[in-house]
Amino acid sequence: MATENTHYTRTPRSEKLKWVDHIAYLMDNQFRFPGTNFRFGLDPILGLLPFAGDIASFGVSAVLILTMARHGASGKLVALMMLNIGLDVIFGSIPILGNIFDFAFKANERNVRLLRRHYEEGKYQGSGKGIMAGVLIGLVVLLVFLVWLLWQLAEWMWHLVASYF
Template identity: 35%
Template sequence: MNTEKSHQATLKRLEKFSRFTDSSIRIPFTHFKLGAESLIGILPVVGDLAGLLLSSYVLFEAQRLGVGWGIKLRIIINMLIDFFAGLLPIIGDIFDVYFKANTRNTRLLARHLSQ
């Protein structure tokens, strides 16, 4: 498989993953969507650790694609913001609905690969 097709296949997987973790469930009568990670994050500490582990998938794919440390560092920063904010009771859960770290990181990776 050529590099372009491989990158597109990876991005397609990451977009599905991000949609599942960040915005797969629409809140009725609103425009808000949340994902599996938001639901898991409701569990104190353990849910946030599980979310961090899930988010590492985007970093794993970035590493597999040979992305430089600058982009990987930005991915890690987004992961850590999401993790530490999620540790705050209630406020962290609300923050997670808006921040959508996996979607941010997938878009970051897509922009980098399109250059």
């Protein structure tokens, strides 16, 4: 039994998932504001690019979730991770306020912390192939919603600008 608990503790740091930590760090904490301890990553920087940045950031987060699900994250854990990504996508898409939100709400970091806690509590389930279809469907739904939301924002901004001319 003792070796199993050790296995769970070391698994999030295993070679298979080491790159998940690295990508989450890159997206949420890679850079530091000079003279402060406040860290940020590529996610809020990508958010400065209208539409394309939000979709790129979503794509990276989706790949991280798929990888974590494939390596044994439970269905409940994946649902919580998708909720984090959903909040990041929805609020991060709002012009200006969304950029501020992206600096503070670090969805990828939150998801890696959830994964670590999941492994430390011994809830690791082995291969997550059984939930992959559900994860893919959920991510596609989130992507469709993101595209629809960005389209609505673009239309609103177009009408706003057109009304001045």
